[in-house]
Amino acid sequence: MKAEKRTTLVVNSEAVSRAACSGASRPIFGIARPAEGVFQILSDRAEPGVFSRVGRVHPARRPGLSLVALTIADQKLFVEVDGIVSAPDEVLILSGSESISDRRRGLVPEDGLGRFRVDLFGGGSLGGGAGLLLAQGGVGHIRVYDKDRFDTPNLTRHICDMKDLGREKSVALAEKLSLHGVDSIGVTTDVTTLSDQQLDLLLKGSDLLLATMDSPHAQFVVNEAAIRNKIPAVFAGAFELACGGEIVVVRAGSGPCLFCAAGFRTGVLGGVQLAERRQAYQDAEQNKLEAEPGLGADIAYVSAVAAAYALAVLDPNGSRSTLLRNGHAFTLVHGGSQPRDSYADLFRVPFDVINARVVRDEPCPVCGYQSPSEVTS
Numbered sequence: 001m002k003a004e005k006r007t008t009l010v011v012n013s014e015a016v017s018r019a020a021c022s023g024a025s026r027p028i029f030g031i032a033r034p035a036e037g038v039f040q041i042l043s044d045r046a047e048p049g050v051f052s053r054v055g056r057v058h059p060a061r062r063p064g065l066s067l068v069a070l071t072i073a074d075q076k077l078f079v080e081v082d083g084i085v086s087a088p089d090e091v092l093i094l095s096g097s098e099s100i101s102d103r104r105r106g107l108v109p110e111d112g113l114g115r116f117r118v119d120l121f122g123g124g125s126l127g128g129g130a131g132l133l134l135a136q137g138g139v140g141h142i143r144v145y146d147k148d149r150f151d152t153p154n155l156t157r158h159i160c161d162m163k164d165l166g167r168e169k170s171v172a173l174a175e176k177l178s179l180h181g182v183d184s185i186g187v188t189t190d191v192t193t194l195s196d197q198q199l200d201l202l203l204k205g206s207d208l209l210l211a212t213m214d215s216p217h218a219q220f221v222v223n224e225a226a227i228r229n230k231i232p233a234v235f236a237g238a239f240e241l242a243c244g245g246e247i248v249v250v251r252a253g254s255g256p257c258l259f260c261a262a263g264f265r266t267g268v269l270g271g272v273q274l275a276e277r278r279q280a281y282q283d284a285e286q287n288k289l290e291a292e293p294g295l296g297a298d299i300a301y302v303s304a305v306a307a308a309y310a311l312a313v314l315d316p317n318g319s320r321s322t323l324l325r326n327g328h329a330f331t332l333v334h335g336g337s338q339p340r341d342s343y344a345d346l347f348r349v350p351f352d353v354i355n356a357r358v359v360r361d362e363p364c365p366v367c368g369y370q371s372p373s374e375v376t377s
C-alpha cells in the first residue's frame with residue numbers, strides 16, 4: 001500500500017500579514033513544490049522568474065472555498081492555496097525579520113543596516129560575493145551596476161547559476177540579492193560612458209560605493225565620483241589567478257583616495273588636471289589584465305574582506321571599526337595558496353595580510369590628500 005504524501009504549507013508570517021492588512025482578498029506569492037508536498041508562501045508581491053502566485057489571503061471565511069485558517073500576530077485570517085485540494089497535513093509558520101535581526105545582534109548597529117544604500121559597481125564574482133555578504137548582514141538597499149551578461153565561465157565562482165546564463169549580470173545579481181530580503185535593482189551601464197552629471201544623479205542618496213570592477217578606468221571614474229559627491233567608497237580588486245586581492249578604503253575629506261593609492265597605474269604623477277587624468281585612466285585600461293581564472297574559494301575570500309571593510313564604513317563604531325582606525329587605507333591580502341612568483345616577494349605565507357600606508361609628498365590632484373609631515377625632534 002502506498003503511503004499518502006503529506007503536504008506542508010510553509011508561511012512567511014510577515015508576507016501574509018502584509019497581504020491581509022488591506023482588509024480585502026489579496027494574491028500571495030511563493031513556490032509550489034507538489035512533488036515534495038511543500039507549498040511555500042513567501043512574499044506578498046511577485047518576484048518575476050522566482051515567486052509566482054500560490055494562492056490568496058482572505059480576511060474572512062468564504063463559503064465554498066477550501067481555506068486554511070491561520071492566526072498571525074493575533075489576527076485571524078484565511079489562506080486559499082492553489083493546488084492543495086484538502087487541508088495541508090501541517091502548517092509551518094515562520095517568524096519574520098525580527099528573528100533574523102536577533103542573529104545579527106551585537107554584530108551590526110542596534111537598529112540594523114536596513115536604512116543604508118550601497119551602490120555596487122561590478123556584478124562579477126567579486127562584487128556578487130561581497131553583495132551577498134552585505135545582503136546577509138542586513139544592508140537594506142543595494143544597487144548593482146554592470147555592463148556585461150552572465151557567461152558560462154562565470155559559473156566557476158559566481159553566486160549566480162546556470163539559470164542566469166545570458167542574463168544581464170546587474171539584473172540577475174539584483175534578483176539574487178532581493179531573495180535575501182534586500183531592496184535591490186540592477187542598472188546595466190558602462191560607467192565610463194556616463195557624464196559626471198549622470199553618474200552623480202544615480203549616486204544621490206547613496207551611503208557607500210563598493211567598486212569591484214576589473215577595469216582600472218571604471219574604478220578611477222568611481223573614485224572621482226566618490227570624492228566629488230563626498231560618499232565613502234571601498235575599492236576591491238583581485239590579483240592574477242585570484243590568489244588574493246587589494247582593498248582601498250576612501251573617505252572623502254579624511255585620508256587618501258584610490259588615485260593616491262594606485263594612481264601610479266595611470267602613469268601620471270603630480271598635479272595633473274581632470275582632462276589629463278581622464279586620458280590617463282583610458283591609457284591605464286590598456287594595461288588591464290584580461291579576465292583571470294581563479295577558484296571560487298579564493299575570490300570569496302577577497303569578497304569577504306571587501307565586505308568587512310564596507311561594513312566597517314557603514315558602522316564606524318561597530319565591531320569592525322579597527323579596520324579603519326589603523327591609518328592604513330591600502331590592504332593587500334593573499335588567499336590560501338602558497339604565494340609564488342612576484343607575490344612571493346610581497347607575501348610570506350598563505351593568508352598573509354599587508355596593511356600599507358599611502359604616502360603622498362604632494363597634494364593629490366583628485367582628493368587633495370597629502371601625507372602629514374613626519375614629526376621630528
Ligand SMILES: [Zn+2]
Nearest residue numbers: 257260364367
Ligand atoms: Zn587622492
